Amino acid sequence: MGAMRLIARTASVLMIGFGLAGLSGCEQKSGTGTGTGTGAAAPAGNATKAPSETASSGGTKAPGGSEAPKTDSAAAAPAAEGSADDIVIGHYASITGSEATFGISTDQGIQMAVAERNKAGGVKGRQIRLITHDNQGKPQETQTVVTRLIEGDKVVAVLGEVASSRSLAGAPICQRKGIPMITPSSTNEDVTAVGDMISRVCFIDPFQGLVGAKFCAETMKFKKGAALYNRAQAYSSGLKTVFVDSFKKLGGEVVAEEAFSDGDNDFSAQLTAIRVKNPEFIYVPGYYTEVVNIARQARKLGITCPLVGGDGWDSEELKNAGDALNNCYFSNHYSHEDTRPEVQEFVKKYQDQYKKVPDGLAALGYDAARLLFDAMERSPSLGGKDLAGAINSTKNFAGVTGNITIDANRNPTKDAVILEIVNGALKYKATIKP
């Protein structure tokens, strides 16, 4: 056997193995995955101020110029250290990585809720302490940090993730350990199906897909659509399936369904295939970073039709698309233009603290944390079974994103809104009821 042949073979096998290892996310930590401590034992006023304080003392510069939550417990102000009597809750989120604004916004929403609750006396007379761990947007890392929250930090409940594939990585651990988990914004149906410990405060994809389809077929009167989705993400492929089915049922025609994967950054082959079919819109149920790139490449190829998407688009980073996403639409959990007092009060408080308009993820993080505190207050104890029971029996909880009643499958039924991107700003377009 030729030496070259042997070496080429060995090397290919090694390299592919290495690549796959990289894809499944088993690179080591980058050193940013430590906890956030939001003040609990601290005086109430101090606790409210804590996030902005830590941010200004050198927090990571987040995308879009806003300050990321501090994720380094060593550097956190001593005043923010908790006492043994605190109720500890955990949050796992993508504070860094391609979907960083998801984690950052959610964490800010949760921090706001924690600070408010502590100011008002906490839960059962005890203060609440939030510990946030960064999973870098990787499912593998998620399992590590969720285990760490439960085993190391001894949290009584877990909040997290935005991306469904990462919630699906964290949920089985919470279920096995008997720790209730509320996902603020994972919409894939399978997340709460993991077990009775897992619930959510957002609507689910079978509804969201229908909302998108109804909007395209009935509001926009589109007849011919195409879909471009990420086959590696449970959220994206699930939402696409529902959308395509619903759109067909409503009389529309789906002329092309093209897929991409997590590592892809070139969508031109798929977009070219879509372009020749001449659809009136393209449904892109993806996350904002890939949506930006898809939109820009689509416009470069001369595709002028609108793109339509789901709540994965919701990020201030969408502005990086420039004009490419002008007059495109996506379904979301709430609109900051909603005139309901709950919404306006939340938007104002958030803007005062973080100097930006809250996205849907911040609102859902805020709702999830408040719903958790409400359940804790009602629960006879903070043990996993009792607490999960209290969460699952939540009825008519008035949240920023609408009234939340947890049903038998631990999913709420809520309205969805359609937002239009007009010159970089999100404009309310329609509300679609279940």
Place this chain on the structure above:
Amino acid sequence: MTQFLQTLFDGVTVGCLYALIALGYTMVYGILKFINFAHSDVFALGVWLSITIASWLGIGATGQPTPAWYMGLLVLMGAMVICGLVGFTIERVAYKPLRKAPRLNVLITAIGVSLLLQNLGQQKFTFGPYPKSFPTLMESSSLFSVSGVQVRLSDVAVIGTAVVLMAALQYLIYHTKLGSAMRAVSFNTRNASLMGINVDRVISFTFIVGTMLAAAAGFLYGLKYEGQAKQTADSMWVMLGLKAFVAAVVGGIGNVRGAVLGGLLIGLIEFFGVAYLSSQYRDAYVFAILILVLLLKPEGVLGKATVEKV
């Protein structure tokens, strides 16, 4: 027909990028007989250096007017020089001490270097852990359009720059003294040193050239895609490097012309596969070709089979 031509054009453009990266794999392999796993990270470094240098030069992201053409050249040169230095350092610090060690040791060291680069690249003091926008260096609208085929200026620049660089490399290897030294070292290291060739210098030089080509590929990648570049530890860089490596193997690892041919081949197969078969199996097409080549012609399309003397 429109779809065919557009796919052909896009496939060739991406193939050029693969070819530039594959050249680095193949040159290092040709001389040191080991796969430089850190090469895909040097490519990612090239992308991020281009972003950083462009922002130093005040080339803004979306909204700013398009800068003069020589600004792009400046960014390209800057990225290539810095990456060349990084490549030189990597070789000196990580690989040179292992020159006499078994090849497996060097291979594992290369994985270590790769992880180091990935994680260093996304620290707060380097490029940060978030995706960033690549600044617009060139008018993104299409140059001209023939029966619906969009020919973008940026794509023409990608192909043009790649061709110029490959021609320069061809000249360097086959028409200069240093090039003959490289070929001699690749042929037989000990004999080359007996002929008075400074082997260490040739190896350093090879690394510098390989990493500079990767940096150029990184710059062209940014030029082509503009949009959001993902942080250095993202799996997309590994995947791109992997495909370029496959290109090097398919063309015949160690063979410079083979790397170019392999790059174009992989680019075209990937694009036509996605456009005409199914977009579900994008990466599978590339690796299926690898398996086929390893089964049918393990030395690669242009590679020469060597007989191992026992």
